[in-house]
Amino acid sequence: MGENMKKRYKCKQCYSINIDAYDTCVSCGSPLKHPKSTLFRVAFQVLGLMAFYLGLQSVLGILITIPVLFKNLDSVEVINGLAIFNHFSDALLTSVILSALIFIVVIVYYYYRKRYIVRPPYRFNRMSGYQIAISLMTGVGCVFLSQLIIIISETIGIINLDNLEDYGQLIMSMIGQSPTWLILLTIGIVAPIAEELLFRGLVFHMFNRHMNVKVALIIQGLLFGAFHMNLVQGLYASVLGIVLGITYLLTGTLWIPIIIHIVNNSIALLLPEVWMNDPLISTGLLGLLLLVPLGVWLLYRANRGKYILDLNN
Template sequence: MFKESPQTEAPKSFYPNIGQSFLLLIRLTLISIPLSIPYIVVMILNREYELPYGQLLGSFFLLLSYGLSLFIVARLGLKRIRKFDKPEYRLKFNMEPYQVLLVVGLMTVAASTLISAVTDLLPESDWFNDYMSQLAQPNVFAFLAVVVAAPILEEILFRGVILEGLLKNYSPAKAIIWSAVIFGVAHMNMWQTTSAILAGLLLGWIYWKSNSIIPGMVIHFVNNLIGYVAMINAADANESLSDSIGDKLIYGTVLLIALGIFILTWRWLNKRWSSPQAEPAL
């Protein structure tokens, strides 16, 4: 799976390494805490007093705090790379043909189905379901936060900064696994961490093979869109995919089809991206 990578010696000092990546994650947490105060205050007041446009206002502050936190930390990481390691470094926004992006989108639907089967095995939590319901509100700011800001800003930070540095310092397998773990830990709860680690493995592999941040953004967008639409249309926040389908035979068939689609799309993309480039695009 990783044997196609050219075995050139990577500069060990390239930023960030594993430890520096976790420091970026700590910095993200510390920055997000004060920026999240307006959102927390609005949500508490809205729960107690049902503020006019309370949910809309809460979603706006969520978008603001979430987007600013990721933007600031990603910018700090890029500034650090350009100042000390590689002044000419640019994020890899190499465009792919629409056929490739369609295959990536299809792969995402299959992967999301399989990942949901794994997370369905975790114990239910009323706290987590309430938390997700608060995030996935049917308004424009919640949509922008979950479906637009997350795919763009998280891919820039976790793949364009963190994974890029790890790939320069370690083998592709080690870099991708650690970047997925860091991506999962960033979500700070068992349910999202599990799905984020699994998704992070796919996102990391896609970034490494395609030498571009754009396919990962497409995966992130499709995955979050599916989750967002499912949440705002769910009659019961606790309902899993297996519960919504009902019949176990049909559910098993759906999973087998999803697995088949995932394997086929993975093989197609792996063949297309047979020679990943080591240097970032200018």
């Protein structure tokens, strides 16, 4: 659709005319309230984005792994339970990378060409060395925050320890035969970047346009947990999503939650015994949980106690 054919809205502050693609007035920067952009419509768009990303992963996974599977049909090992994944773990990871990259391209296209939904708060502001150091520290703490959530969930009966171990074995069976660098590239780097663009960059701001930012913060965290599509990951991913959203609010740049997310995923991959063995880890490791509130507090102090993004928007 051409620029002259798009719907136009008048800014209530300066009365300038803006096209539908803008979130803020091009003249005064005031938020634009789109009459037909209801909360129901936003929720539908959010679910559509999530379904698109998951569907992209599924389609590419099928297209890439089926040829590998048929190539190994003559192998007896293929029909022996989880051993089937040994033949195409690389293909599975490749499909995840491709789907994430395609999704990132789509997001970048809409951001830079269509200016759709998330302009201007969708930020990649420069970071200080201090912020980077705090982000690395917070990412380490998030690994053990996730572990604590699993311990509490197992204690109160939400999840079963045996199911947790089975889940860990399933994951390692699916990707364990791949080289470490490919696993880290896929789950430790590419996937976190795509997920941050989706949830902190898109979902968070889409809901924030229609509700209090604190409510939007919780909703995007819960959706981030649901996106992982299993109870084990969903529990701690929801809390992690809220922590990542808070760090975004405190810094005004997506680079911070991206770094935290990458560090969290990478350490979890490099220390699989923390996840798959006895969840009652040592007091010393559990003490690293303090890095999470400490990191959030330091980011808060670094910003002089004020949020970068408007809490009342």
